[in-house]
Amino acid sequence: MNNIYKLPIQARFSGTGALCEYYHFLIEFAPKVLYYCFPNHKISNINILVPKAGGFYLSHPKNSARTMAHLFQEIFEDKIKIVSLTDTSLIYPIIPFASNREDYWGDDNPMYYLNFQHFILTKFKIRQHIRTKQILIIRRGIQKGCEKAKLHTLQTGADRRHLPDKFFQDISNYLAKTKQNFQIVVLDNMSLLQQIELFYHSRLVIGIHGAGLSNIIFCQPETKVLELGDVLVPCYVNLAKKMNLKYYTKNTKKFSECQNILEELT
Secondary structure: OOOEEEOOOOOOOOOOOHHHOHHHHHHHHHHHHHHHHOOOOOOOOEEEEEEOOOOOOOEEOOEEEEEOHHHHHHHHOOOEEEEEEOOOOOOOOEOOOOOOOHHHOOOOOHHHHHHHHHHHHHHOOOOOOOOOOEEEEEOOOOOOOOOOOOOHHHOOHHHOOOOOHHHHHHHHHHHHHOOOOEEEEOOOOOOHHHHHHHHHOEEEEEEEOOHHHHHHHHOOOOOEEEEEOOOOOOHHHHHHHHOOOEEEEEOOOOHHHOHHHHHHHO
């Protein structure tokens, strides 16, 4: 197997430092690296050449605490080395990232995602084909070490988009009253294994548009996903379709305005 791969010069993720962004690492990068570089699921040492101007950082260049380096360790056993590509004429096998159009996010070949899910469930020894009756509600937090960042945009998306405290109070009261099994979780500092198990064993996932919803890639088929707030990019509806999930959306941050949907889904 070739141990050197490269990304095409036109490959771009979002903003700057794509590999420090959870969604772009977990949904765009990791599934394709696995599919093209490790087709037999046996992880070995490889180098990936990336465009120098593409913003491919393991950590955010202005806040090293915001990083996906731990996922490289957990998923790929720290055997991938990212090398800045200065000479684009070098010929090596290409890992295709064909477009940076936002409407394409999560809309790739479903085999990328299904193959990645199978690999992850096997690698982390998840007890498969078991579904609890749990409803999972995502509460956005701040990644450890980023609390004192001077620019809030270098923390997490919690400052940009989050559900208010009243939403969690109201939905907790409603679900407790109707005797539903539910859990409100802050995912930002959970281990990857904890997040995999939470999503795999849930029947309904609720959250505002944000990186935490990337974990629906670990959900079982037919799991229901309710995305609240403004859907800025259709990445999660795209991903839900590819993973055979049941996707719903409501542009609101108020529980009273989505209660009727919740009644139908529960």
